[in-house]
Amino acid sequence: MQNIISRKTICLLFLMVTTFSFAKEEKHEGEGDIKTEIKEYISHHLLDSHDFSLFSYTTDSGEHKYIGFPLPVILWDNGLKVFSSSQFHHGESVAEVDGDYYTLYHNKVYKTDAEGTITLDDHHHPTNVKPIDFSVTKNVFTIFLVGLLMFFVFSRMAKKYKTNSLPKGIGRGLEPIILYIRDDIAVPNIGEKKYKKYMPYLLTVFFFIWIINLLGLTPLGVNVTNNIAVTLALALITYFLTTFTANKNYWGHIFWMPGVPWPMKIILAPIELLGTIIKPFSLMIRLYANITAGHIVLMSIIGLMFIFKNWIGSPLSFGLAFALSLLELLVAALQAYIFTMLSALYFGMAVEEHHDDH
Amino acid sequence: MEKLINEFSIGLFFWQLVLFIGLVLLLRKFAWKPILDAVEKREGGIKDALDAAEKAKLDMTNLQADNEKLLKEARAEREAMLKEARDIKNKMIEDAKGEAQEQANKMIEQAQAAIESEKKSAMAELKNHVAGLSLEIAEKVVRTELSNKDKQLELVESMLAEKTSK
Amino acid sequence: MTIPNIVGAGLIVIGAGLGIGRIGGQAMDAIARQPEASGKIQTAMLIAAALIEGIGFAALFAA
Numbered sequence: 001m002q003n004i005i006s007r008k009t010i011c012l013l014f015l016m017v018t019t020f021s022f023a024k025e026e027k028h029e030g031e032g033d034i035k036t037e038i039k040e041y042i043s044h045h046l047l048d049s050h051d052f053s054l055f056s057y058t059t060d061s062g063e064h065k066y067i068g069f070p071l072p073v074i075l076w077d078n079g080l081k082v083f084s085s086s087q088f089h090h091g092e093s094v095a096e097v098d099g100d101y102y103t104l105y106h107n108k109v110y111k112t113d114a115e116g117t118i119t120l121d122d123h124h125h126p127t128n129v130k131p132i133d134f135s136v137t138k139n140v141f142t143i144f145l146v147g148l149l150m151f152f153v154f155s156r157m158a159k160k161y162k163t164n165s166l167p168k169g170i171g172r173g174l175e176p177i178i179l180y181i182r183d184d185i186a187v188p189n190i191g192e193k194k195y196k197k198y199m200p201y202l203l204t205v206f207f208f209i210w211i212i213n214l215l216g217l218t219p220l221g222v223n224v225t226n227n228i229a230v231t232l233a234l235a236l237i238t239y240f241l242t243t244f245t246a247n248k249n250y251w252g253h254i255f256w257m258p259g260v261p262w263p264m265k266i267i268l269a270p271i272e273l274l275g276t277i278i279k280p281f282s283l284m285i286r287l288y289a290n291i292t293a294g295h296i297v298l299m300s301i302i303g304l305m306f307i308f309k310n311w312i313g314s315p316l317s318f319g320l321a322f323a324l325s326l327l328e329l330l331v332a333a334l335q336a337y338i339f340t341m342l343s344a345l346y347f348g349m350a351v352e353e354h355h356d357d358h
Numbered sequence: 359m360e361k362l363i364n365e366f367s368i369g370l371f372f373w374q375l376v377l378f379i380g381l382v383l384l385l386r387k388f389a390w391k392p393i394l395d396a397v398e399k400r401e402g403g404i405k406d407a408l409d410a411a412e413k414a415k416l417d418m419t420n421l422q423a424d425n426e427k428l429l430k431e432a433r434a435e436r437e438a439m440l441k442e443a444r445d446i447k448n449k450m451i452e453d454a455k456g457e458a459q460e461q462a463n464k465m466i467e468q469a470q471a472a473i474e475s476e477k478k479s480a481m482a483e484l485k486n487h488v489a490g491l492s493l494e495i496a497e498k499v500v501r502t503e504l505s506n507k508d509k510q511l512e513l514v515e516s517m518l519a520e521k522t523s524k
Numbered sequence: 525m526t527i528p529n530i531v532g533a534g535l536i537v538i539g540a541g542l543g544i545g546r547i548g549g550q551a552m553d554a555i556a557r558q559p560e561a562s563g564k565i566q567t568a569m570l571i572a573a574a575l576i577e578g579i580g581f582a583a584l585f586a587a
Contacts, residue, residue, distance in 0.1 A: 154389030282578030
C-alpha cells in the first residue's frame with residue numbers, strides 16, 4: 001500500500017515540479033542564467049559520459065578543472081579505434097586517431113574534421129557521421145564495478161557455507177533477501193517444480209538493479225538504470241528467457257486461445273502476440289521512467305535551493321530533497337522488486353501447466 | 359519517444375548485455391548454486407531433525423504404552439498365579455482331608471471287622487469252652503447221678519418226661 | 525515541452541494515479557475481508573498497478 005502511495009506521490013511530484021519548473025523556465029528563459037545552468041546540469045547528469053569525473057570547478061583564471069579519471073574510448077569506424085578519453089579534454093578538444101578526427105557533442109562521439117566543426121540541422125541535431133561507440137563509458141565502468149562487487153560479495157558468501165551451514169557476516173543480512181526472492185517471488189509465481197532454473201537470473205537481476213539504483217543516489221553521479229539501453233538489455237533477457245523456455249501450453253494460449261469461439265481466436269492471436277512484446281516493453285519503460293523521474297525531481301528540488309536563495313525557500317527545498325531522497329531509497333528497492341516479480345510472473349506464465357478451469 | 363531513441367546508446371546496450379549475462383552465469387556457478395544448495399541442505403536437515411524428534415516422541419509414547427501394558431500383564435499374571443496357588447492349596451487341603459477321612463474310615467472299618475472277628479472267635483471259643491465245661495459238668499453230674507440207681511432212674515424219668523412234654 | 529504536452533502529461537498522471545489508487549483501495553478492502561489471502565492479493569495488486577503504471581509512463585513519453 002505504501003508503495004502505491006509512494007509511486008502515486010512521485011508521479012504527482014514529478015508532474016508538479018516539472019510543470020512548475022519547466023513552465024517557469026520557458027517564460028523567463030533569458031532572465032537568469034542560473035536556471036538554464038541548473039537545467040543543463042540536470043540533463044548532463046542524466047547523460048552518460050566518456051570519463052569518470054566526480055566533480056568539476058572553474059579556476060579564477062577561467063580554466064575548467066575536473067577531478068576524476070579518463071576511460072577508454074572504443075569506436076568502430078572502418079576498423080576498431082581505441083584511445084583514452086583524456087584526448088577529448090572533456091569535450092574541449094578534438095581527438096586524432098590514425099588520421100581521423102573525433103569530437104564530443106553532448107557527450108556523444110562524432111567524426112569531424114581537424115577543427116572539430118559540428119554541423120547542425122534544423123532540429124539542432126548534428127549531421128556529422130556517428131561512429132558506432134563501444135566505449136567503456138562511465139556507466140559501463142559502473143556496471144563492471146557492480147558486477148565485480150556482486151561477484152566478490154556473493155562468492156565469498158557462498159564459500160562461507162562450505163564450512164558452516166549458517167550464514168556469517170554480510171550473508172546474515174543477504175540470506176533473508178535471497179530466501180524472500182525464492183519463497184515469495186519465484187516459488188508462488190513460477191511453481192514449486194520449475195522455479196530453480198530461473199533463480200540465478202532473478203537473484204542477479206534483483207541485486208543488480210537494487211545496487212545500481214542505490215549507487216545512482218550517491219553523489220558519485222552514476223545513473224545506470226536511467227539509460228534506456230540498460231533497461232532494454234535487462235527486459236530483453238527476460239523476454240528471451242520467457243520465449244525460449246515457454247512450453248506448448250503457453251504458445252497454445254497465444255495463438256489458439258482455448259475456450260473461446262473461433263472468430264475470437266483469430267482476433268485474440270495478434271493481441272496476445274503483441275502482449276508478449278508489451279510485457280518486456282513495460283518492464284523497460286517502468287524501470288527507466290521511475291529512476292529518471294526520481295532523479296529529475298530530486299535534482300530539480302536541489303536546484304530550487306539555488307534559485308530561491310532566501311531563508312524560507314532554500315531550507316524548504318532542502319527538507320523536501322531530504323524526504324525525497326528517502327523516498328528514492330524505497331523506490332530503488334521497489335523497482336528492483338517489481339522487475340524481479342514481473343519477470344518471475346512472466347516465466348511462470350511461460351511454464352504453466354495446462355489447467356482445465358478456463 | 360524521439361528523445362528516447364536519440365538517447366539510446368548501442369555501446370551501452372552491448373556492454374550491459376554482455377556484462378550482465380556474464381555476471382548471471384558467473385554468479386550461478388560460484389554463488390547462487392552453492393548458496394541455494396547449502397540453504398536447501400540446511401532446511402532439509404532441520405526438517406529431518408524435526409521429523410526424527412516427532413518420531414522419537416511417538417516411539418516414546420508407544421514405549422510408555424507398551425510398558426504400561428507389560429506392567430498390567432505382569433500384574434494380571436501374578437494375580438492369576440496367586441489365585442492358582444491358592445486353589446492348589448485349597449485342593450490339596452481338601453484332598454488331604456478326604457484321604458485322611460477315607461483312611462480313617464477304612465481303619466475304623468478294619469478295626470470293626472477285626473473286633474467282629476475277634477468277637478466271633480471269642481464267642482466260638484467261649485462256646486467251645488462252655489460246651490466243654492458243660493460236658494465236664496454233665497459228666498460229673500452223670501457220674502454222680504449214675505452212681506445211685508434210683509437216681510439214674512429218676513433222671514431217665516425226668517428226661518423222658520421232659521422230652522415227652524415237649 | 526509545450527503547454528498541450530504538459531496538460532496531457534497531467535491528465536495521464538491524474539488518470540494513472542486514480543487507477544492505482546483505486547487498485548490499492550480495493551486491495552486494502554480485500555485484505556481486510558480476507559487477511560489470510562493478503563499475499564495473493566498483494567501480488568495481484570502490484571501486477572495490476574505495474575501494468576497501469578507501464579501504460580502511464582508510455583503515454584507520458586508520448587506526450
